[in-house]
Amino acid sequence: MDKQFSHIDHRGSANMVDVTEKHISQRLAQAEAFIYMSAETLTMIEQGNHHKGDVFAVARIAGIQAAKKTPELIPLCHPLMLTKIAVDFELQPQLGRVRITSLCKLAGQTGVEMEALTAASVAALTLFDMCKAVDPTMTISGLRVLEKQGGKTGHWQHPEGA
Amino acid sequence: MDKQFSHIDHRGSANMVDVTEKHISQRLAQAEAFIYMSAETLTMIEQGNHHKGDVFAVARIAGIQAAKKTPELIPLCHPLMLTKIAVDFELQPQLGRVRITSLCKLAGQTGVEMEALTAASVAALTLFDMCKAVDPTMTISGLRVLEKQGGKTGHWQHPEGA
Amino acid sequence: MDKQFSHIDHRGSANMVDVTEKHISQRLAQAEAFIYMSAETLTMIEQGNHHKGDVFAVARIAGIQAAKKTPELIPLCHPLMLTKIAVDFELQPQLGRVRITSLCKLAGQTGVEMEALTAASVAALTLFDMCKAVDPTMTISGLRVLEKQGGKTGHWQHPEGA
Amino acid sequence: MDKQFSHIDHRGSANMVDVTEKHISQRLAQAEAFIYMSAETLTMIEQGNHHKGDVFAVARIAGIQAAKKTPELIPLCHPLMLTKIAVDFELQPQLGRVRITSLCKLAGQTGVEMEALTAASVAALTLFDMCKAVDPTMTISGLRVLEKQGGKTGHWQHPEGA
């Protein structure tokens, strides 16, 4: 087995990857997550949304702010300067869920998939917070990276598709 | 329908619940999440773990620190002073996953389920970060509240059990 | 002159007031600020607002989050646990401005007027940020405390009224 | 009307401007604010200042630190690496006020006027905090951008002058 955890050194200690010499390239990552909830809760979000409801606005801001905080939250992530963060929501009532998607961009030395995952994750948690009085049984699932561009790997897509 | 989103007021605006007059009681919440990964990745974590590997140590600290940051991350959460935060991990190779559990405690005016969810979520994201060089297709799923104690609701368990 | 700056000691050094022995009481503060802008910009906000625009939603969340950050921003403020934060907006096109109001509550040992001022201030700055591509000449003015309740001073209102 | 809010997309949702492709240029912004207070309070600051008083020192540090926190405070601001932050104060007793000025510099992809405004704003709030025991009726006014350099706009000055 020649694959290795980049974040653990040969002694088993936590290791921040050294990116000093890495090439600066344009990078992009997209992630998604789902929050499963009752039909009733979905309906309440949908109705609120037709009437200037802030539910998605609050969760969007929370996701954007969380992406900026990624190096504070994930110990071995490098500090970096995102040039674009987007978080979006799609009500999928027939599937009993809201789909959360996120996009992060950067011209830098490391990938931004952790930032995209953190944005989607905190946006989902914020939806949970806003809806929990109605439905405490919600579940957040399917958080994964959909696509990455830039860096040594080039264009990568999740093998199971978007 | 007489249920209401506590975090949205009658005009559809974001609303932080007023807990000034709420009774102080001992509160507790437990949450769980799963990170699904390849058999190879699970084996690498397991082996590292037998040799003083820091994988779980790093993710545990990340989860504990994230719980303290919950009011910074989730806009309508109240600042509060957790008296106990615990994050734990169980390798479940037969199910192709690691189980992450979290516990938060507090003597205060609001529940701590968002803190427990945030701890589990960021611990899972940290595992993702440490293993992503080996397996970028991982998925984080099943993040939910298992149990709550304290406050007006008293003892609550997720209807689908722990 | 027997009045003294509470935050400067007899040597002229910065001084955090010792509140260890202070009584815990329910406290409340309200603040206001105005952002003056062109008629065109006000119209754009107003129209956006009729169509689920996020302008006020984003500024509200920014103000709420800033109130929680007050002890990080204002060096001699005590850390405290706000039980309620509200930020609101009123378009006053005839006066060429938006009025921003904020409210903070707490059961604690120190007043919360700095938290209310910080919330109004950062909400106003966020409006500035969102509108600056259209109107870079905006001015934020009239930031002051309207009212305080609780603590030794009891009920206080700004002599010039709300 | 072809002007548009850069921070709101066509659906009315909050939008962080994508600066990935933007040219890196040297940028600078200057802002000012005023805090109006009683003659008595101004005299106390002035006297303290003659005796190594920390009043302006504390407010200067608060303003500098706040400029660095701008992307945490203003949701749609990009993280960036300021190369210079300065905050200064001028007692203007004949006008019943203190003038606060700020300067931010950067070689980067976005302007730094929000950083300069945030520095001046938090420096003013810190003065408020330090003087409020003597004078709770103070007002912060006239917060605006004086000048910007760099980027597509080039040199911009507030039409009403410095």
Place this chain on the structure above:
Amino acid sequence: MDKQFSHIDHRGSANMVDVTEKHISQRLAQAEAFIYMSAETLTMIEQGNHHKGDVFAVARIAGIQAAKKTPELIPLCHPLMLTKIAVDFELQPQLGRVRITSLCKLAGQTGVEMEALTAASVAALTLFDMCKAVDPTMTISGLRVLEKQGGKTGHWQHPEGA
């Protein structure tokens, strides 16, 4: 050996002590540190200090702000609400050093010695930062807890005295 690390559980994992049931008492801790520097550097600080120099003012604010950040910095520390933080400096030119002392107070469930140590430590680092252009060989030493009051231990003094 029956003493145990409170922050490591029986499996060797990091453990945040559960203080939920602990009695609230008034607590206080004092700490000290020294920064050793060249005679020339000490003279420059001393002279600046006679002329409204901000050296100690900046380091004092940094120390106070750092005490509030202790639970963000030290992973297993509990969030808490300090009621008093003080940082002070004494030039000891005959010993080639500056003495930094700190004091933290709280009515709460856990001791505040980590907060006092963090305040002294960051105040010393800030002095280092301000003087390093003149003297990069400085050393920070002798950081320790001098005294604690409150909690189960009661009054404790370092056996080697203040």
Place this chain on the structure above:
Amino acid sequence: MDKQFSHIDHRGSANMVDVTEKHISQRLAQAEAFIYMSAETLTMIEQGNHHKGDVFAVARIAGIQAAKKTPELIPLCHPLMLTKIAVDFELQPQLGRVRITSLCKLAGQTGVEMEALTAASVAALTLFDMCKAVDPTMTISGLRVLEKQGGKTGHWQHPEGA
């Protein structure tokens, strides 16, 4: 005397150095600190370490996270994007202490010695926190910069050696 504090201007006010025009070069700094403790405490760390103990893992993460927070902690430090942070520990029981070393790297406009010192300092404080129930008399000493590379100064080593 023609040397000057770079962080204090000619009026004695705090001054953030303007690095806008500074050349970007690869920079590196190494620092060390020691924590002195009883033989018993050292033995407990050593034994824990043989059994997957998290003591050093927790302190390493705390040090890495603190390096990223340096511009938040040290008021006149510039925000910057470290490309590598490492923290390491060596038990030196014969000297009654643990040695903590840190390394920071960056391609940027300012040196990273404050980041290396902050990492070593907070790692030492975290060890203190974890061991204080057993030994509250510990002392942290000898915090200094060992070596710097890059920038105008080039390669610099502490005159007293590593």
